[in-house]
Amino acid sequence: MKHFLIFLLGFNFCVGFSQEQNTAKVVSSRYKEDQFYAAITYNVLHQVPDKLSQTGFSLGFHLGHIKDIPLNIRRNFAIGIGLGYSTNSFNQNLLINKEVDNSFNYAIVDEDDFSKNKFSNHFVELPVEFRWRTSTATDYNFWRIYAGLKLRYMxxxxxxxxxxxxxxxxxNISEFNKFQYGLTLSAGYNTWNFYTYYGLNPILKNAALSDGTAVNMTDIKLGLIFYIL
Known part of the structure; x- marks a missing residue:
């Protein structure tokens, strides 16, 4: 966490420095925007079984590159297609344990019975965005709204x-869904932008509590995303 925050501060400095340097260069009518990104999110479990709750702070870190493809002469409408990486943790009270036959069972445990209980995952991601912004070839402080779909492989x-x-x-528990996808939205002004991801398919597949209740939870991510050319 400490190292990532230091990275974000340096990233923010580089954004400002890069933009100042670029204003001194010859203006190109074929400029592109926001080709690299970094984000930090708070991860929320959604559609959880009764009595399942999150404990502590669950974080996600996201990095990647997006190919910006302008769609009009003004270049304020574009499609973005990219490749990224993310790591996410979820602190909660769902215990995942192994039976004698090597199958996994899932049980909700009392928060007083443990000091740590979490699952983490690592993804290669493919973001696809429809992009609107108010930028010009010389204006680097602008509004943006980017909406799209993110495909993820765990x-x-x-x-x-x-x-x-x-x-x-x-x-490497097999019940974790390797292929996940969801809707994304980022919006804001200049460097600071709000970011959200809404998962559309479950984190786990074929997982159930001992009483037969299916564990079909999805995830929602809320946080900040930073862009650089």
Whole structure:
């Protein structure tokens, strides 16, 4: 967390410096915007079973490159297609444990019974955006609204539990849905922009509590996204 915040401060400085430097260059009528991004989000579990709740602070970190493809002469409408990486953690009270037959079971546990219980995941992401902005070839302080779809492939997941049952860790649990997707929206002015992701398919597949209740939770991400040319 500390290292990422330092990175964001340096990233913000580079944005301002880069924009000042660019104003001294010859203006091109074929300029492009916002080709690199970094974001930090608060992760929220949605559509959870009864009594499942989040504990602590669940964070996500996101980096990537987007190919900006302007659609008109003014270049304020564009399509963005990119490639990125994200890592996310979810602190909550859903214990994922292994049975003697190596299958996994899912149980909601009391928050007083553990000091840590979370699952984390790592994704390669493909964002596709429809972009509107008020920029010009010389104006680097502008409004933007970018809406789109993000396709995600989970290449790693893990769980960690510390509590009355001891220390429990697992990696690459097959019930985690490797292919996930959701809607995205980022909007704001200049460097600071609000960002949200709304997941459309479940984090877990074929997972259920002992009473048969399906664990079909999705995720919502809320945070800030920073852009640079």
């Amino acid at each position: 290449f790693l997941n893990n769980t960690k539990y510390k509590g009355d049952l001891g220390s429990i860790k697992f990696s």
